[in-house]
Every structure is written in structure tokens, then in C-alpha cells.
Amino acid sequence: xxxxxxxxxxxxxxxxxxxxxxxxxxxxxxxxxxxxxxxxxxxxxxxxxxxxxxxxxxxxxxxxxxxxxxxxxxxxxxxxxxxxxxxxxxxxxxxxxxxxxxxxxxxxxxxxxxxxxxxxxxxxxxxxxxxxxxxxxxxxxxxxxxxxxxxxxxxxxxxxxxxxxxxxxxxxxxxxxxxxxxxxxxxxxxxxxxxxxxxxxxxxxxxxxxxxxxxxxxxxxxxxxxxxxxxxxxxxxxxxxxxxxxxxxxxxxxxxxxxxxxxxxxxxxxxxxxxxxxxxxxxxxxxxxxxxxxxxxxxxxxxxxxxxxxxxxxxx
Amino acid sequence: xxxxxxxxxxxxxxxxxxxxxxxxxxxxxxxxxxxxxxxxxxxxxxxxxxxxxxxxxxxxxxxxxxxxxxxxxxxxxxxxxxxxxxxxxxxxxxxxxxxxxxxxxxxxxxxxxxxxxxxxxxxxxxxxxxxxxxxxxxxxxxxxxxxxxxxxxxxxxxxxxxxxxxxxxxxxxxxxxxxxxxxxxxxxxxxxxxxxxxxxxxxxxxxxxxxxxxxxxxxxxxxxxxxxxxxxxxxxxxxxxxxxxxxxxxxxxxxxxxxxxxxxxxxxxxxxxxxxxxxxxxxxxxxxxxxxxxxxxxxxxxxxxxxxxxxxxxxx
Numbered sequence: 173x174x175x176x177x178x179x180x181x182x183x184x185x186x187x188x189x190x191x192x193x194x195x196x197x198x199x200x201x202x203x204x205x206x207x208x209x210x211x212x213x214x215x216x217x218x219x220x221x222x223x224x225x226x227x228x229x230x231x232x233x234x235x236x237x238x239x240x241x242x243x244x245x246x247x248x249x250x251x252x253x254x255x256x257x258x259x260x261x262x263x264x265x266x267x268x269x270x271x272x273x274x275x276x277x278x279x280x281x282x283x284x285x286x287x288x289x290x291x292x293x294x295x296x297x298x299x300x301x302x303x304x305x306x307x308x309x310x311x312x313x314x315x316x317x318x319x320x321x322x323x324x325x326x327x328x329x330x331x332x333x334x335x336x337x338x339x340x341x342x343x344x345x346x347x348x349x350x351x352x353x354x355x356x357x358x359x360x361x362x363x364x365x366x367x368x369x370x371x372x373x374x375x376x377x378x379x380x381x382x383x384x385x386x387x388x389x390x391x392x393x394x395x396x397x398x399x400x401x402x403x404x405x406x407x408x409x410x411x412x413x414x415x416x417x418x419x420x421x422x423x424x425x426x427x428x429x430x431x432x433x434x435x436x437x438x439x440x441x442x443x444x445x446x447x448x449x450x451x452x453x454x455x456x457x458x459x460x461x462x463x464x465x466x467x468x469x470x471x472x473x474x475x476x477x478x479x480x481x482x483x484x485x486x487x488x
Numbered sequence: 489x490x491x492x493x494x495x496x497x498x499x500x501x502x503x504x505x506x507x508x509x510x511x512x513x514x515x516x517x518x519x520x521x522x523x524x525x526x527x528x529x530x531x532x533x534x535x536x537x538x539x540x541x542x543x544x545x546x547x548x549x550x551x552x553x554x555x556x557x558x559x560x561x562x563x564x565x566x567x568x569x570x571x572x573x574x575x576x577x578x579x580x581x582x583x584x585x586x587x588x589x590x591x592x593x594x595x596x597x598x599x600x601x602x603x604x605x606x607x608x609x610x611x612x613x614x615x616x617x618x619x620x621x622x623x624x625x626x627x628x629x630x631x632x633x634x635x636x637x638x639x640x641x642x643x644x645x646x647x648x649x650x651x652x653x654x655x656x657x658x659x660x661x662x663x664x665x666x667x668x669x670x671x672x673x674x675x676x677x678x679x680x681x682x683x684x685x686x687x688x689x690x691x692x693x694x695x696x697x698x699x700x701x702x703x704x705x706x707x708x709x710x711x712x713x714x715x716x717x718x719x720x721x722x723x724x725x726x727x728x729x730x731x732x733x734x735x736x737x738x739x740x741x742x743x744x745x746x747x748x749x750x751x752x753x754x755x756x757x758x759x760x761x762x763x764x765x766x767x768x769x770x771x772x773x774x775x776x777x778x779x780x781x782x783x784x785x786x787x788x789x790x791x792x793x794x795x796x797x798x799x800x801x802x803x804x
Contacts, residue, residue: 246776255776303643315742319642324635326744327619330776333741338734338772348774418654422738425649426631428642456654458664460562460571460646 175231177222177239177277178482180284181205181214183258188221189478190231195295197475199225207259211270219275238278240481242287243267248329250280250484280484284477285332286323289316291480292433296471301431305423306470307334308436309416313359319427335359337419357415360392360437363408367395370404377402396441413445417452424453424461435470442469491547493538493555493593494798496600497521497530499574504537505794506547511611513791515541523575527586535591554594556797558603559583564645566596566800596800600793601648602639605632607796608749612787617747621739622786623650624752625732629675635743651675653735673731676708676753679724683711686720693718712757729761733768740769740777751786758785 173193180187182205189200203221207214223233245257251268253261271279282290289306292298298306298318306316315334317324324331335355336348343352344365356362368387371380379402383390395412398405420432434442446467453462472479489509496503498521505516519537523530539549561573567584569577587595598606605622608614614622614634622632631650633640640647651671652664659668660681672678684703687696695718699706711728714721736748750758762783769778788795 317742319635319640320638322636324743326635327746328744328776328779330744330774331742333744333774333777336741336774337738341771350772350774422653423742425652426633426647426739427640428644428646428649430643455657456666458646458649458652458666460644461649463644 173235174237175226175235176237176482176485178242178287178478178480179218179222179239180242180287180477180481181218181244182284183207183244186214186218187474187478188218188225189475189482190222190225190229191479191482195479195482197478198231199229200475200478201225207261211259211261211265211267212274215267215271215274219271222275236277238280238485239271239275240287240484241267241271241279241281242284242477242481243281244284246329247281247283247286248325250282252329253281254329278485282323282481282484283316283325283329283332285314286316286325287480287484288435288476289318289433289480290323290483291472291476291478292435292470293318293321293480294483295479296476297433297468298431301466303427303429304431304433305334305420305427305429306433306435306476307420308470309359309434309438310436311360313355313436315423317423317427317429334419334423337422339415339418354415354419358412358419363392363395363412364390366411367392367404367408370408374404377404379405392438393441396444399444409448413448414452416445417449418456420449421453421456421461424457424465428461430464430466432465432467433470434467435473435476439470439473489551490553491542491551492553492798492801494558494603494794494796495534495538495555496558496603496793496797497534497560498600499523499560502530502534503790503794504534504541505791505798506538506541506545507795507798511795511798513794514547515545516791516794517541523577527575527577527581527583528590531583531587531590535587538591552593554596554801555587555591556603556800557583557587557595557597558600558793558797559597560600562645563597563599563602564641566598568645569597570645594801598639598797598800599632599641599645599648601630601632602641603632603796603800604751604792605634605749605796606639606799607788607792607794608751608786609634609637609796610799611795612792613749613784614747617782619743619745620747620749621650621736621743621745622749622751622792623736624786625675625750625754626752627676629671629752631739633739633743633745650735650739653738655731655734670731670735674728674735679708679711679728680706682727683708683720683724686724690720693720695721708754709757712760715760725764729764730768732761733765734772736765737769737772737777740773740781744777746780746782748781748783749786750783751789751792755786755789 313335340352346353656668662669
């Protein structure tokens with residue numbers, strides 16, 4: 173029996189799973205990434221954790237077929253991390269080579285959003301779809317795009333920067349340097365900022381009454397808690413949905429996708445977001461591009477990254 | 489020796505070429521499409537023209553390896569024209585089957601913008617690029633997108649509707665039913681409309697003086713004729729370039745393309761458009777997505793469609 177390792181390396185936490193050859197997760201654990209100790213140290217700790225988990229379920233090291241790593245930042249040729257996003261591991265960092273050195277196993281590396289997309293496509297809400305985008309919405313927003321059953325990486329691994337489509341030229345300055353990116357509205361950060369701004373301006377409504385003396389406690393999920401009960405929550409939500417629909421419409425018009433999958437932290441409220449996004453879509457999307465379109469929420473949730481990363485090893 | 493036929497069927501004219509196995513065009517001709525006589529009649533006339541041209545250069549019918557057809561409108565599986573765009577040939581029209589029936593040859597069909605993109609990619613300005621968009625600008629605007637050296641068709645052949653990215657929610661109603669599409673500004677039609685509107689409002693400048701009594705003679709190319717000599721021409725051109733840059737930025741951010749090729753009637757002025765688009769791009773595009781980017785003009789011009797169509801036969 174062969175086994176596959178899927179690793180989802182995040183800025184704070186790293187998730188690790190061992191999968192069988194049917195891609196069932198047999199055991200799964202998480203640990204602090206502690207990236208400051210350097211890439212080699214981090215990768216070694218991940219490998220030790222893998223060996224420890226293997227032992228727990230009686231898998232021998234030689235039964236491990238390979239390791240897939242999902243890492244934030246642009247990844248080229250499923251090996252090189254082009255730009256240090258959340259880690260100070262340097263640009264053009266050969267993550268594949270380092271992990272192969274440490275483990276003696278076959279390693280493939282991919283951008284974390286793309287591993288999530290691959291996971292949903294092969295094992296989750298994207299089964300049966302050939303042209304899809306998986307859009308995780310959390311602190312930020314991006315898209316893992318799959319066309320003709322192949323993940324789109326772009327010429328240098330930078331594809332999927334969906335969050336930096338400019339939707340409001342007079343909008344907020346974005347961390348990326350541009351102005352009015354999708355991400356400034358359609359993200360947890362965006363919801364909080366716009367919600368606070370509206371409450372500070374209008375000073376009314378149930379949500380304002382609750383947070384007026386504790387603005388710091390106001391979080392993105394409160395917008396969803398106060399929907400249909402508070403005008404500010406509704407306006408922030410409508411703006412979020414409108415901007416998201418606009419950005420999705422562009423993918424639909426240019427790529428004629430059959431499926432959109434919402435994932436990430438905000439996916440907990442995906443049902444209500446999908447409902448509203450569907451109302452806005454026809455404003456920006458050709459009717460032919462809406463035909464047969466499915467908009468779904470993530471099915472694998474937190475496991476999508478692990479499954480997608482492990483699948484890199486299979487997927488040649 | 490084997491020969492390949494490339495046909496570029498347009499609303500008014502149809503271009504036909506015979507290519508050798510190195511994809512040199514040996515002979516080329518054009519005829520009226522006369523689509524009103526029906527698809528069968530039109531395809532028969534095309535085939536007769538092919539036989540006539542073959543005879544002229546001493547090619548026997550049995551030496552013809554196959555026929556590629558470029559047709560306006562969405563094409564699925566290189567065979568079915570999903571929606572009658574310029575012709576009244578019905579929806580879900582099996583162009584491949586009909587042409588195979590008439591000719592007894594292997595036939596492949598593709599959307600005309602995609603054949604142009606394939607032509608430029610294999611034989612023109614796109615040689616050496618793996619991730620590119622070819623953007624013909626004429627009466628309208630669209631994009632033939634190639635990723636990882638494969639043409640993107642989408643789930644039902646509708647991909648590439650780049651001209652219907654909404655860039656101005658308060659803009660002009662577009663023929664497609666949406667409002668403020670790229671095409672309403674970035675097209676010959678858009679240039680003429682905006683130019684006329686500005687002249688009628690401002691009633692000044694060299695261009696206005698020339699056309700004030702003959703507005704019907706005002707055409708898109710006059711904008712380029714009056715550049716740097718007339719404020720209205722400059723403003724119309726800047727708006728055109730800004731909107732085009734915006735739409736291109738979205739392709740760059742989401743797909744990380746290495747090459748953009750401008751084609752179509754407006755490509756005659758491509759040098760000056762490219763120069764200005766490059767100035768606007770950083771306003772909307774991540775700096776990483778601009779790295780190494782090439783923006784070029786069409787090399788094959790009118791032959792791109794014929795060459796791309798003929799190449800469909802080779803390209804399995």
C-alpha cells in the first residue's frame with residue numbers, strides 16, 4: 173500500500189495529513205509553522221511530524237510515495253516559490269529541492285490557493301466540473317483557476333490574483349500598491365473596515381449600538397449576524413456581494429467557467445453570499461456565460477489544501 | 489506532399505488559403521460570404537473555390553489533408569457553432585459535420601478570434617510565448633486566450649468575451665444587453681461615437697472644423713490622424729487606452745500572461761496604442777504581473793485567421 177502526504181503551510185499554522193491511495197485522510201494534525209526559524213528548520217519539523225503520524229497508524233517510511241506542499245505566494249513549475257509572501261525565506265526559493273533533500277521523497281510544491289482548488293476539483297464541490305474557479309475569501313481573496321481540468325499557474329506562477337482586480341478607482345489603497353482592489357471590499361478585512369466606517373458615519377442601528385463602545389471587537393462575521401436586522405450590515409453586505417459578483421463576471425465572460433466555488437473563512441456564510449451574488453451577476457455577465465453555471469460552497473473546507481497538495485504527487 | 493486549407497469566414501467576406509506542410513500560404517483568395525443562401529450553399533461555394541485554387545497550383549484533391557474553418561460566434565469542441573452570430577444558420581449548427589459531408593475531408597471548426605490567436609501563436613508575434621492573449625480590435629473587441637500553449641474555449645465555447653467586461657457601470661448600453669462594456673469604448677464603433685459626442689459638445693479644434701459639416705464621414709482612423717494635433721482626438725484616444733489597459737490588467741492579474749498581441753483593423757495604429765497602454769497598465773496591474781510582459785502588434789495581420797484555421801488540422 174502507498175501513502176501520500178499533503179501539507180498546507182500557512183503563515184501561522186501548518187496542517188499535515190496522511191492519505192491512502194484513494195485519497196482518504198487517515199490521520200491529520202496541525203502545528204505552528206514557526207517560519208522564523210528558517211525554511212530548513214520548518215521543513216525538518218514538518219517531516220518529523222509526518223514520521224510521527226506515520227508511526228501512529230503503522231505506516232513505514234518507505235511506503236510514503238511523496239509529499240505535496242501548499243505554500244502561500246507564487247510558485248513556478250511546482251517547485252520554486254518566487255516571492256516570499258508570509259515568510260522570510262527569500263525570493264526564488266527552491267522549496268521542492270529542499271524538501272526532497274530532507275526527506276528523500278518525491279516532492280511537489282504549489283501555491284496554497286491552487287492546492288485548495290485542486291482539492292475541491294478532484295475530491296470536493298468541483299467533482300465533474302472541467303472549468304472552474306475556487307475562490308477562498310478570508311483575510312484576503314484569490315482564485316484558483318482550473319481550465320480543461322488543468323490548474324492555471326501563468327507564465328511565472330503568478331496567476332489567480334483575482335483579489336487585485338481594480339473595482340473602484342477612487343477606492344481604498346490596497347496593500348499591493350494598487351487602489352480599489354476587489355480585496356479592499358471582498359475580504360474579512362474589507363468587511364470590518366467598511367462596517368466600522370459606516371457605523372462611525374451613521375451612528376445608528378442595532379449593530380452600532382452593540383459596538384459603539386467596543387469597536388475593536390467588531391469582526392467580519394458580525395455583518396452576517398446582523399443581516400436583515402440592521403441597515404448598515406445590509407449595505408456592507410450588498411456592496412461586498414456586488415463587488416464579488418463583478419469580479420466573478422469577468423472570469424465568466426473571459427473564461428466561460430461552469431462552476432464557481434466559494435471557500436475560506438467567509439464560506440461559513442456562503443449560502444447567503446451565493447444567493448446575493450446570483451442577483452448581481454446578470455448586471456455584469458453575458459447571459460450565455462451564465463447558462464448552466466453552478467455557484468457552490470466549499471465541500472472539503474479545511475481539508476481541501478491537504479487533499480490538493482497530496483494530489484500533486486499523483487497528478488503528472 | 490500534403491496540403492492544408494485555412495478558411496476565415498467573415499460576416500461579409502471569406503478568406504481562403506492553401507498551405508503547404510510548413511504552413512506557408514501558397515495561394516490565397518477572398519470571396520463574398522453570401523451567408524443568406526444558407527450554410528450548405530456557402531460551404532459548397534467555399535469548397536469549389538478551394539478546388540479551383542488547388543487546380544491553379546497543380547494540387548490534387550487527394551493531397552488535401554484537411555480543412556480548418558474560422559467562424560464568428562462561440563464554437564464548442566471544434567465542431568458546433570453554438571449561436572448564430574452573423575449568420576442565420578441556426579443555433580447549435582454542426583459546421584464540422586456539414587463541411588465533412590460536402591468535402592469528404594477532415595474538418596475542424598473554431599471561433600474566428602481563436603483561429604487568429606492560434607495563427608499568431610504558432611506563426612506570428614506569439615512565437616515562443618506560452619501564455620498569451622491575442623486581442624483583435626475592429627468593429628468590436630475580443631480576446632483569443634492561450635494558456636500553457638492551449639487555446640482556451642471554456643465550458644461551452646464562449647470564452648474570450650473580453651469585450652464585455654464592464655468598465656463603466658454608468659456607461660453606454662452595449663449591444664449585448666449589458667451596460668458600459670469595454671467594447672463600447674475600445675472599438676472602431678466606440679471611437680467614432682465618443683469622438684462625435686465630444687465634437688458636438690465642444691465644437692472646437694481642428695478635427696471639429698474638418699467634420700462639422702460632414703459628421704458622417706468621421707471614422708475611427710481619424711482619431712489617430714489627429715493625435716497630438718487636436719485635444720478631442722487626444723481625449724478620445726486616452727480614454728480608449730485607459731479602458732483597454734484596465735481590461736488587459738485583469739487578464740494579467742488573473743492569468744499571468746507573458747504576451748499581449750493587438751490585432752484587427754485598429755492594429756494599424758498599434759504602436760501608438762501600445763505606448764499609451766503601457767503608461768496606464770501600472771495603475772491597474774500588479775507589478776509582478778508586469779514583469780517580463782511583452783505587448784506586441786499582430787505580425788500576420790490578415791493571414792492570421794487562415795494560418796490558425798489550417799493549423800487546427802495539425803493540432804491534435
